[in-house]
Amino acid sequence: MMFDRRKEQLIAKIQSFCEAKGLPIQKAELRNIPFSGEWGVALPFFPLAAADRDRSGSVPQHAQALAEALKAELGIPEGFSRLEAVNGYLNLYFSTSEYAKEVVTSVLNESNRYGSRPGSGKPTMIEYSNPNTHKPLHVGHLRNVILGGAVSNLLEASGKPVVRVNYIGDIGLHVIKWMCNYEMYHAGEEPAADKMRWMADLYAEADKRFSEDPAFEHAVRAYFARWDGGEQHLKDLWLLTRAWSMEGFEQVYDLLGEHFDHIYFESEVEEPGKLLVEDLIKSGLAEDGRPENPVIIDLDKKLGTKEEYRVAVILRSDGTSLYATKEIPLAIMKFSDYELDESIYVIDVRQSLHMKQMKKVLELMGYEWAPRMRHLAYEIVNLPGNVTMSSRDGTVVLLDDLIREATERALAIVREKNPSLSEAETREVALEVALGAIKYPMISRENTKIVTFDWETALDFNGQSAPYIQYAHVRANSILTKAGGRKPERFDFDYDLQPSEINLIEMISHFPVEVERAAKELKPSLIATYAYDLAKSFSDFYNQCQVINASAEIRGARLALVDAARITIKNALKLIGIKAPRIM
RNA sequence: GUUCCCGUGGCCUAAUGGAUAAGGCACUGGCCUCCGAAGCCAGUCAUGUGAGUUCGAAUCUCACCGGGAACACCA
Numbered sequence: 214m215m216f217d218r219r220k221e222q223l224i225a226k227i228q229s230f231c232e233a234k235g236l237p238i239q240k241a242e243l244r245n246i247p248f249s250g251e252w253g254v255a256l257p258f259f260p261l262a263a264a265d266r267d268r269s270g271s272v273p274q275h276a277q278a279l280a281e282a283l284k285a286e287l288g289i290p291e292g293f294s295r296l297e298a299v300n301g302y303l304n305l306y307f308s309t310s311e312y313a314k315e316v317v318t319s320v321l322n323e324s325n326r327y328g329s330r331p332g333s334g335k336p337t338m339i340e341y342s343n344p345n346t347h348k349p350l351h352v353g354h355l356r357n358v359i360l361g362g363a364v365s366n367l368l369e370a371s372g373k374p375v376v377r378v379n380y381i382g383d384i385g386l387h388v389i390k391w392m393c394n395y396e397m398y399h400a401g402e403e404p405a406a407d408k409m410r411w412m413a414d415l416y417a418e419a420d421k422r423f424s425e426d427p428a429f430e431h432a433v434r435a436y437f438a439r440w441d442g443g444e445q446h447l448k449d450l451w452l453l454t455r456a457w458s459m460e461g462f463e464q465v466y467d468l469l470g471e472h473f474d475h476i477y478f479e480s481e482v483e484e485p486g487k488l489l490v491e492d493l494i495k496s497g498l499a500e501d502g503r504p505e506n507p508v509i510i511d512l513d514k515k516l517g518t519k520e521e522y523r524v525a526v527i528l529r530s531d532g533t534s535l536y537a538t539k540e541i542p543l544a545i546m547k548f549s550d551y552e553l554d555e556s557i558y559v560i561d562v563r564q565s566l567h568m569k570q571m572k573k574v575l576e577l578m579g580y581e582w583a584p585r586m587r588h589l590a591y592e593i594v595n596l597p598g599n600v601t602m603s604s605r606d607g608t609v610v611l612l613d614d615l616i617r618e619a620t621e622r623a624l625a626i627v628r629e630k631n632p633s634l635s636e637a638e639t640r641e642v643a644l645e646v647a648l649g650a651i652k653y654p655m656i657s658r659e660n661t662k663i664v665t666f667d668w669e670t671a672l673d674f675n676g677q678s679a680p681y682i683q684y685a686h687v688r689a690n691s692i693l694t695k696a697g698g699r700k701p702e703r704f705d706f707d708y709d710l711q712p713s714e715i716n717l718i719e720m721i722s723h724f725p726v727e728v729e730r731a732a733k734e735l736k737p738s739l740i741a742t743y744a745y746d747l748a749k750s751f752s753d754f755y756n757q758c759q760v761i762n763a764s765a766e767i768r769g770a771r772l773a774l775v776d777a778a779r780i781t782i783k784n785a786l787k788l789i790g791i792k793a794p795r796i797m
Numbered sequence: 798g799u800u801c802c803c804g805u806g807g808c809c810u811a812a813u814g815g816a817u818a819a820g821g822c823a824c825u826g827g828c829c830u831c832c833g834a835a836g837c838c839a840g841u842c843a844u845g846u847g848a849g850u851u852c853g854a855a856u857c858u859c860a861c862c863g864g865g866a867a868c869a870c871c872a
Contacts, residue, residue, distance in 0.1 A: 244813080244815080245813095246816090247815090247816065247817090255815095255816085257815060257816085259815070259852055259853065260852085262852070263851085263852045263853090271852075272852030272853080273852065273853085275852090276852080299816080300815095300816050301815090301816080301852090301853095302815085302816065343872095345872085382872075385871095385872085386871095502869095502870095506869080506870080507869065507870040508870090509869065509870085511869095519799085520798085520799045520800075520868080521799085521800075523799095523800095523867095523868055523869080524868090524869050525869085526869045526870050527870095528870080529870050530870060531870085533870090535870065535871085535872085536871075536872045537872095560872095562801080562802065562866070562867085563866060563867060563872095564867085564872075565800095565801065565802090565866090565867070566800080566801085566867055566868060567867090567872085590801090590802090592802075592803085592865090592866090593865095593866090595865095599864080599865075626835070627835095630833085630834095630835065631833085646835085654809095657810080657811095658809090658810065658811095659803095659810095659811095661802055661803070662802090662803070662810085663802090663803075663865075665809085669822095670809080670822085673821095673822080674835055675821090675822085675835060675836090676820090676821045676822060676835095677809095677810080677811095677820065677821040677822085678821085678835085680835055681821095681835070681836085683835085684833090684835050684836075685836095687833080687835095688832080688833065688836090691832075691833065692832055695832060696832085730813075738811095742810090742811065742812095742820090745820080745821090746811095746819095746820085749820085752836070752837075753837090755832080755836090755837095756836080756837055756838090759831090759832070760832060761832045762831080762832065763832095775832095797835080
């Protein structure tokens with residue numbers, strides 16, 4: 214980039230200025246100017262002033278004096294329009310036309326690659342979604358899927374290959390309940406077209422019977438014993454119904470635009486887990502308390518820590534497996550299946566201690582990669598009044614219901630706002646808008662903050678929301694279409710740029726930096742916020758600057774800018790799993 | 798009891814240790830003969846408390862207050 218080179222030249226000059234004055238140059242760092250309307254870089258002189266032994270007066274005063282001194286020394290470097298020493302900062306403003314052209318040109322050239330870099334190196338594995346078969350998905354699962362998917366996208370965009378994996382809970386009491394209920398009351402029935410829904414309804418029915426009908430509970434226990442006995446008929450039924458459930462999940466993942474590279478099943482790590490526990494007992498790491506007590510690893514005792522790692526329970530006293538039993542072989546399997554740089558777990562914050570224990574256990578077992586396991590902890594989704602979602606208490610919002618409700622609402626709005634669309638277009642747009650609207654609040658806040666779900670917010674298509682961003686994209690698209698769809702081959706920003714278009718170009722140019730930061734910190738919320746700010750900048754521009762009706766010399770440049778904005782909005786939305794419709 | 802997370806206008810959220818704390822919702826009043834009003838413009842209102850570090854703190858440290866979570870056989 215031309216401006217990178219100019220910056221380097223500038224930094225060299227600043228360095229010689231600092232050396233001449235005996236100032237610690239390592240403390241000189243360029244940053245963005247917070248005000249809009251013009252662009253450039255700012256150099257704060259406070260650290261230099263504080264370190265200067267020849268300082269006269271207060272630090273801010275001296276910073277201002279230094280800024281002025283450097284300003285006088287630099288004159289006006291090539292590529293800059295003016296310099297300004299104010300409030301202890303030296304602000305260096307770029308020549309607008311060159312900078313604008315450079316930004317817009319590179320966005321148009323890179324198009325849908327703008328903001329991403331090619332991948333290289335060892336892959337990072339990201340485990341997320343992790344649903345239980347035979348059970349419905351609720352909005353808590355949605356946050357996990359959206360977050361995991363977005364983090365995967367971000368890492369990919371920042372140049373890391375990614376392996377997306379899903380760890381499916383395909384065994385346990387919930388499965389037995391479902392199958393027992395099915396055999397007793399729905400034997401031979403086939404799933405409805407909406408498999409997710411059908412499975413969920415039967416699960417709710419089974420769960421209700423289980424808690425209300427002692428006879429059914431009895432039947433389930435007996436059924437479980439037959440399962441443990443390895444009865445072939447039950448195995449066949451399990452495989453069949455699990456496949457139904459997986460097909461249901463696939464339907465939902467397709468709808469959400471998610472995919473996985475590898476599926477791990479709980480059932481495939483259960484036996485290896487039990488074998489590992491025996492090894493751990495033999496090696497002396499684990500203590501076998503059976504038959505009265507479970508098999509444990511007393512981490513605090515082993516490590517000499519106090520109430521930090523606590524006790525990890527790795528096998529029940531009756532010899533049956535626990536979550537932890539299976540987690541250990543799964544972690545090992547991941548690193549042997551792939552040569553991983555990192556193994557990320559997207560799991561809610563309540564499992565932080567458990568994750569910390571697993572990592573430590575694997576470290577004690579001698580796996581060099583254990584430190585490369587990383588828990589991405591996120592907060593749960595609540596209901597108003599700090600009500601935790603629980604299917605047992607019936608305080609749960611099913612994903613299915615939410616998507617249906619949002620789509621219906623979107624459909625009505627699209628019909629009202631844009632009646633000229635065909636039925637097929639209307640449906641497609643409504644779905645994209647509805648999904649965007651329900652995804653956005655899940656991803657736009659920090660991972661560590663609780664999301665409180667309420668229908669009003671989830672179905673609000675105004676304000677800071679995905680539909681607002683999508684709408685900006687649609688309007689940009691609309692201008693380009695009206696202009697004839699042809700892209701100007703040559704354009705220049707040699708005219709007096711309006712503050713709103715300078716601001717828009719500035720926002721567009723920040724995208725790659727935002728992607729890097731979001732990837733590094735595993736924070737998709739930064740991109741969600743950025744996408745909104747970008748859309749807002751575009752709206753400002755849209756309201757203040759004419760494009761199609763502009764004079765010939767301005768028109769080409771503004772069309773190019775609109776196209777660059779359109780591309781950047783679309784790319785940003787894509788990273789957070791939201792589609793950008795052409796029309797709406 | 799130990800540990801972790803969160804406290805920013807009436808409500809929800811934003812702000813790589815840096816300049817004037819930024820938006821949304823709600824409320825009030827304006828704007829469709831002008832590239833689409835899911836929009837735009839204008840208005841009122843905020844960093845839990847107290848110390849510390851720093852030239853400079855919403856941000857870092859400590860204490861306290863308030864809310865949530867985890868802590869031996871759920872996942």
